[in-house]
Amino acid sequence: MDEAIGVTTQSDSENTCPNAFIEVANVAKTFGKVRALAGVNLEVEPGIVFALLGPNGSGKTTLVKVLTTLLRPDTGTAKVGGFDVIGQAREVRNVIGLAGQYPAVDENLTGRENLEMIGRLYHLGRGRARDRAAELLDSFDLSDAANRRARTYSGGMRRRLDLAAALVASPPILFLDEPTTGLDPRSRLNLWEIIKDQAKQCNSVFLTTQYLEEADRLADYIAIIDNGAIIQKGTSQELKDCCGGETHVKMRLADRTQMQKAFEALGAIAPENMYQNPEMGEISFPAPDGTAVLSAVVRSLDAVGVELAELSLKEPTLDDVFLAITGHVAEEGPDTKTDMKSGSG
């Protein structure tokens, strides 16, 4: 069930960052009676943005915690950057940066002090930690608030400070647990840029999200998790191809009384399962060849004198994929859980 169904991994990508990969084998974790992870298998290539996509409670945070050495799996093994998360936790911590689901900043310290502290705990040295803090405050738009206590920061500012903290050591592998939840649209776009930039620098980004659009826009490789198991994985395109339905061509007639005429004319180029909505004057049908069909549509309708008001190709979305695989929709409200004390299970 958790193995990929007919989807290949990106094994042909260049191996320029040999240690920045993640391997997960049969990882399971149970809290009391709750099976948070039910045997997860996963491989993430170096230098890519990987998205773990799943609804609330599907086990995303638990997997991130296992991979960042915060939680010990009941069974299975996981390697991050070539190091075992249980046996070589310290080595793993040296190569990762983590921004958890909830911002973890020290409210009594200023933004600058927070970042300097993290830098020193990564053993960057005092001077380097200071420079790096200034650099990050600048790129996260926090310079003006740098010397204010984090207590006074807005939610968005805390989030940004938290993300900056994850980047302090320029880690080759970055874990971001729902990084854009609760961000305003502008900050979200900014963050997307930062994430893409990480991958360009050959760093791996492992992010979780409930947002299909985000996975689609950002990720080179996506795994869908539901009830603690990976139920599908592949590139965004592969997922759409395998289980998201096909591309549709969709048109609206200028004069909807010409419906029948158009329908007959299209019969030659369209498959059996044409769909029509006479009231709106709309016709659509699957078009796996994509754009090639558009000119054919125009030509056939022109020949019989039918005028078009609108003509477009509708790509399948990850929403379709998710719905098709899980039978339910993915995007729910943000997690409202407040008790974050780890290890309470």
Add this chain to the structure above:
Amino acid sequence: MLKSLLETISDIGVMSQRDIRRYFRLPQLLITNVILNVVLLLLFNYVFGGAIQTGGVDYIQYFLPGFLVQSVVFGSTQTSVGISEDLSKGLIDRFRSLPMARAAFLSGRVVADTLRYLILVILMIAVGYAAGFRFQGGFFPAFAGVWLIILFGIALTWVGVFIGISVKDVETAQVAGFVWVFPLVFASSLYVPIETMPSWLQAFANINPVTPMVDTIRALSWGTSISSSLWKILVWDLGIILVCLPLALRRYRLLAQ
């Protein structure tokens, strides 16, 4: 090897700096602690001072050593709350994902608290001097006395660390960190001579570590002989640390369960 030792020391330093900043930025944690103790000391001295028979000894001379010990005992209750806050706010996950020494999170807090006790004790002594208290045994016994109190504080802080990392939330930490200190403070030789207590309470007061602690400080500040109380308190300090430190580290490791 040397590198990792230096890194560990640096990590503990960074973590304690964070906690020290916290004490200076949250006034209630240091200032009110100081004010409470000073007010208590002055109240006792001027309100009860005339009424309580202390066998010819000046009242402040009798009470200040106990108040020094008491300020540290009460001060140690803040440790568990601080630890518990870091846990409930998720900060602990950030720290645990960093390549710092495993013991740094807990030890940093202990170092910061040690400094807090030192400030507290020195301030109390200054106020005591203003109210007429004198170390009659001279400098070295006084110096030793201060460090014995600090050492006791360190031992109690490890109790607080263990409680803080074991309880589920901040409120529990607040209560759990506090309840156990009252019997320690009051059922001891700190406020009244043990001989005036009922015999069952005497039994408790005699094994209570606060009793030898206070007796030792009194002896050191009066310049009298220390008797067995010194080694008793040293055994207590060592015993508490040997039990609570590994327990606390174990709880820290168990956070990954």
